Amino acid sequence: MAGVIQQLWIDGHVHVYPSYDWRVAVRSLAGNVARFSQGAGVCLGWLAEGAGYSFFREVRQAPERFRDGTLSIVPSGDPGALVILEEGKVLAYLVAGRQLITAERLEVLAIGVDGAWPDGEPLEKVLQNVRAAGGVPVLSWSPGKWFFRRGDVVRARIDSDPPGAFLLGDTALRPRGWGCPALLARGRKRGFKVMGGSDPLPLAGEEKRIGSCGVAVRAEFDPEQPAESVRRILRYGNVFFTPYGERLCPVDFFRKWIANWKRKAGQSRG
Numbered sequence: 001m002a003g004v005i006q007q008l009w010i011d012g013h014v015h016v017y018p019s020y021d022w023r024v025a026v027r028s029l030a031g032n033v034a035r036f037s038q039g040a041g042v043c044l045g046w047l048a049e050g051a052g053y054s055f056f057r058e059v060r061q062a063p064e065r066f067r068d069g070t071l072s073i074v075p076s077g078d079p080g081a082l083v084i085l086e087e088g089k090v091l092a093y094l095v096a097g098r099q100l101i102t103a104e105r106l107e108v109l110a111i112g113v114d115g116a117w118p119d120g121e122p123l124e125k126v127l128q129n130v131r132a133a134g135g136v137p138v139l140s141w142s143p144g145k146w147f148f149r150r151g152d153v154v155r156a157r158i159d160s161d162p163p164g165a166f167l168l169g170d171t172a173l174r175p176r177g178w179g180c181p182a183l184l185a186r187g188r189k190r191g192f193k194v195m196g197g198s199d200p201l202p203l204a205g206e207e208k209r210i211g212s213c214g215v216a217v218r219a220e221f222d223p224e225q226p227a228e229s230v231r232r233i234l235r236y237g238n239v240f241f242t243p244y245g246e247r248l249c250p251v252d253f254f255r256k257w258i259a260n261w262k263r264k265a266g267q268s269r270g
Contacts, residue, residue, distance in 0.1 A: 003222035003229060007041030009033045009244065011214040013109065013140065013171050013197025014045040014094070016055040016207070023068055025207040026084045030091035032198075032211030036244045042221055043092035045210065046197070046230070048099040048109045048140075056082065056096045056114055080112050080227025092211075093226040097135075102126050104153050106145060109138035109169060112227045123153060127166055136234050138195055140169030143257070146183050154183050163191030164234055171199035172213040172245070175253035193241050201260045213245035 011033070016025050033043040047056055059066050059073050059082050066073040070087045073094070082094040096114040099107060102123040110117060113135035121129070123139075130137040139154065146154050157166075168187045184194055198213045200206040219239050221229045233239060248256070 003220040003225070005218060006221045007037070008044055008217045008219055008221055009037045009041050009214060010044045010046060010195070010217060011197050011211045012046045012111070012138065012167075012195035013048050013169060013199040014210055015048060015050075015099075015200050015202070016210075017200075017202040018053055019202060019204070020207040022055070022066060022073070023071060025210055026073060026092065026094075027071070027086075028208050029094075029211035030084065032209070032245075033092070033214070037216075041216070042223075043211070044226065044230070045092060045094045046109070046111045046195075047094055047097040048111075048197070048199075049097065050099045050101075051117075051119055054114065056094065076224075076226055078225045078227045080114065081225075083226075090223070093223075095227050095230050099140075100126055100130075104150055106150055106153065107140040107142055107169075108166075109140050111136040111138060112231045123157065127157070127161075131165075134231060136231055137166040138169040139166050141171065141174065141181055141184060143173060146181060151183060155186070158183060158187045158190060158192065163193075166192075167195045167234070168192050170194050170196050170243075172197070172209065172247045173199050173201075173253065173257075175248045175250045176246075177250055193239075194243075195241065196243050196245065198245075201256055202263065203256060203259055206256075213247060214243075215241040216244050217241055 029045045030043050060075050063074050072085050074083050076083050080096045084091040097111040098117045101119040108126045110130040113133045127137045196214045198209045200209045
């Protein structure tokens with residue numbers, strides 16, 4: 001089936017952690033997007049999976065474990081994507097992707113690819129490797145990580161690389177009232193597209209936020225090749241990303257951020 005121009009609703013930063021209820025996660029993706037799309041268009045979640053766990057691989061290897069009544073996740077004919085079905089109807093697509101930590105301790109999302117990707121390599125090499133593998137690299141903003149020396153590294157890439165070499169990433173973890181970071185604004189001015197995403201944390205109930213933040217894109221989409229359709233987005237010079245959704249309120253942000261910091265501290269002591 002050939003691709004046709006459609007309205008795509010993309011949560012560009014999705015985690016499905018082992019602690020999540022996968023049923024809640026995938027229904028939230030479709031349900032939260034539907035609040036903004038009013039049921040029109042195609043719902044996509046771009047996975048951003050860190051080292052040590054791959055929800056995408058689990059589904060590909062044992063899809064029978066991800067069936068519950070009328071709800072199921074099945075491998076797509078495209079090896080880079082999964083299809084979420086309910087009562088035989090397509091709710092959404094999940095596209096493979098990894099979250100990589102560079103030598104500079106910056107986050108890069110490798111969208112449209114899976115497999116073992118090492119952390120700790122320089123940013124420039126990571127961006128090159130993701131593109132060489134056919135993926136879409138996203139240099140993702142995160143609270144506190146684009147300041148000082150790391151900010152200088154991000155600025156250098158924005159100033160030296162051509163728009164289209166990578167996307168910039170914004171997330172719902174930038175709470176309401178926190179203005180657009182200067183480097184995101186700088187990237188937009190230079191022509192870089194900014195991808196939004198929910199970026200849920202590995203805390204109880206966070207899977208309910210999946211799909212609540214992202215971008216709307218009018219672009220060519222082939223349901224037989226969801227991952228390849230995503231990869232083509234970078235090649236469209238005239239495609240616009242329109243932000244949709246909601247970011248955390250400041251109180252929720254600080255509460256969740258502290259809880260996640262305590263979780264990490266507890267793991268390091270253990």
